[in-house]
Structures are given as structure tokens and as C-alpha cells.
Amino acid sequence: MIYDMSLYITSLASGSNGNCYYVGNEREAVLIDAGISCRETERRIGRLGLSMRKIRAIFISHEHTDHTRGAEVISRKYRLPVYITVATHLNSRLRLESQLVKTFSNDAPIHIGELSVNAFPKRHDASEPRSFTINGNGITVGIFTDIGIACEHVVHHLSKCHAAFLEANYDETMLEEGSYPVYLKRRIRGDDGHLSNLQALELFTTHRPSFMSLLVLSHLSAYNNSPQLVHDLFSKHANGTRIVVASRYEETEVFCIRDSGDLF
Numbered sequence: 001m002i003y004d005m006s007l008y009i010t011s012l013a014s015g016s017n018g019n020c021y022y023v024g025n026e027r028e029a030v031l032i033d034a035g036i037s038c039r040e041t042e043r044r045i046g047r048l049g050l051s052m053r054k055i056r057a058i059f060i061s062h063e064h065t066d067h068t069r070g071a072e073v074i075s076r077k078y079r080l081p082v083y084i085t086v087a088t089h090l091n092s093r094l095r096l097e098s099q100l101v102k103t104f105s106n107d108a109p110i111h112i113g114e115l116s117v118n119a120f121p122k123r124h125d126a127s128e129p130r131s132f133t134i135n136g137n138g139i140t141v142g143i144f145t146d147i148g149i150a151c152e153h154v155v156h157h158l159s160k161c162h163a164a165f166l167e168a169n170y171d172e173t174m175l176e177e178g179s180y181p182v183y184l185k186r187r188i189r190g191d192d193g194h195l196s197n198l199q200a201l202e203l204f205t206t207h208r209p210s211f212m213s214l215l216v217l218s219h220l221s222a223y224n225n226s227p228q229l230v231h232d233l234f235s236k237h238a239n240g241t242r243i244v245v246a247s248r249y250e251e252t253e254v255f256c257i258r259d260s261g262d263l264f
Contacts, residue, residue: 005137007257009163012036012044014145014218015248019067021165021218023134023141028056028113031074032132032143035066038073044251052078056112057102059119060084062126062146063092075100083110083117087128109135120157123148125192133157138259142166145219148192150203159207163214163257165246166204168234169194170224178224194219197230205237214255218246 008029012020018035022045029050034041045052058080061067072094075082081102084092089101102110109116116135123129124146131154133142140160145167147154158164175185175196188194195203204215215238217230227245234243246252 005258007134007136007139007141007163008050008254009141009165009214009216009257010048010050010254011165011216011218011246011252012041013248013251014165014216014246015220015222016066017222017248018069019145019219020070021143022050022055023115023143024050024054025114025136027054028115029054030112030115030117030134031055031058032134033061033067034058034071034074035069037070038077041070041074048251048254050254055080056115057110057117058082059117059132060088060092061131061143062124062129063088064126064146067146068092068094072096083119085119085128085130088126088130091127106130118157120153121151122146122154123151123192125187125190131157133161139163139257141257147195148190150195150199150207154203155207158203159209161209161212162259163212163216163255164208165216165218166200167195167219168197168200168217168225168230169219170221171197171226171229174226175221175224180224188221188224194221197225197233201233201237204234208241211259212241213257214242214244216244216246216252216255220245220248222248 013036021032119130122131142161142164
């Protein structure tokens with residue numbers, strides 16, 4: 001049997017009200033974070049013509065509820081293992097079935113069928129935050145959100161990605177002139193907070209590989225950013241990479257990523 005040598009990716013939700021990213025091949029898939037309810041995850045998966053039955057595991061990046069809200073029910077209903085660091089599990093208050101908890105470190109990739117999931121540290125105000133790349137069919141997809149600064153780990157892994165979900169959380173002027181209290185503005189701008197549009201743009205323009213076909217701008221602030229603003233900003237520097245902005249409220253389309261650099 002000849003299988004399609006592609007990976008299929010979509011953002012099911014992206015923002016402070018919930019985060020969930022799907023990456024899979026024809027046979028299996030993983031969820032990176034499960035920050036929306038099981039019912040809403042099922043609805044969005046169904047609308048896209050995907051199947052919950054292909055999902056083989058959930059990976060949790062950190063303990064904040066916008067990344068974990070649906071994990072308990074999805075894991076229990078579909079008997080899915082949840083990969084989570086020890087400290088994240090302790091601080092998440094997730095009531096997961098013990099046999100479905102799979103702790104991990106940064107030492108080795110985790111194999112889910114033909115997919116290989118790599119975890120690595122990032123800067124964020126959580127106990128043991130991790131970002132991920134998923135490899136399969138010669139293709140690498142990265143999920144880089146909830147990042148205060150672009151550390152060497154992020155730079156290294158982004159440079160290998162055919163496609164990536166990259167945080168562009170806030171516009172500096174909108175944050176500064178907005179109504180958030182000073183302490184919250186400092187937290188967002190801090191090294192353990194979130195990436196601004198300009199920080200994300202610098203990371204993208206400096207370290208993206210020539211074969212990156214898709215960049216999905218993710219985790220936009222509802223009050224301190226504008227989808228059109230950030231899309232226009234990145235499009236000026238896209239150099240052939242398709243730029244998409246993930247929605248806080250609905251799923252994106254399913255993108256088919258091929259190692260030739262083609263995007264369907």
C-alpha cells in the first residue's frame with residue numbers, strides 16, 4: 001500500500017480562551033494541548049472532515065487552563081494517553097486516569113505510530129513549559145506559542161520546520177496604550193510572558209528555513225492585537241511562505257504539508 005507522504009495540520013483554537021493544535025498523517029494524529037471542551041473539539045474536528053479516532057495522544061505544553069481545559073474528558077472518552085511533564089501534571093490539577101498519564105523529559109523523541117514528537121524547554125511563566133516539533137514523512141511541524149523570548153531552543157527547532165504555529169501575541173503600541181494594568185503589561189512583555197508581533201517577525205525572518213511553506217500566526221491577544229494588522233506585517237516579509245492567522249473562535253482549514261515545500 002502506498003501512503004500519502006504528507007502531514008495534515010490545523011489550529012482548532014488559538015488564544016487565551018483555548019488552544020488546541022492537530023498534527024497527523026493519514027493514519028494517526030496528535031493534539032498539542034486540549035484547551036477547549038471535548039464537545040467543542042469534536043465539533044471542530046467533525047466540521048473539518050477529520051476523525052477523533054485517528055488521534056492517538058494529547059501533549060500538554062504547560063498547566064494553564066487555556067491549554068488543559070478539555071484534556072480530562074477527551075482522554076477518558078477516547079482512552080488517549082496524555083503526555084505531560086511531572087511538574088506540569090502536579091500544578092495542573094488535572095484528574096487524569098493514572099494509566100493514561102505518560103510523563104516525559106527532553107531526552108528522546110516520543111513515537112506515536114509513524115509520528116515522532118520532540119519536546120524542548122521554552123520561556124514562559126509556568127512550572128515546566130515545553131514546546132514541540134512533530135516529525136513524520138520527512139516533514140517537521142513546530143508549535144511555538146506562549147513564549148516570552150526566542151531562546152536558542154526555539155531558534156534551533158524553528159529552523160528545521162516545513163510549517164509552524166508561531167505566537168504573535170500583541171502589538172507593542174496597542175498593549176502600551178491599552179487598558180491593562182501596569183503589572184499585567186509587564187508580565188506580557190517579560191521574558192516569561194508572550195512574543196510581540198515584532199519579536200515573532202524577527203524570529204521568522206532571521207531563522208525560518210527556505211523550505212518553510214506555511215506560518216500560522218497563533219495566540220493573538222483579543223485586546224492588544226489585530227488579525228489584519230499582523231497578517232499584513234508578516235505578508236510583507238513572507239518570501240513565498242503562506243501566512244495564516246489562527247482564530248480565537250473557530251478552526252482553521254486543514255493544511256496539507258509536503259516535504260517538497262508544496263502546500264495544499
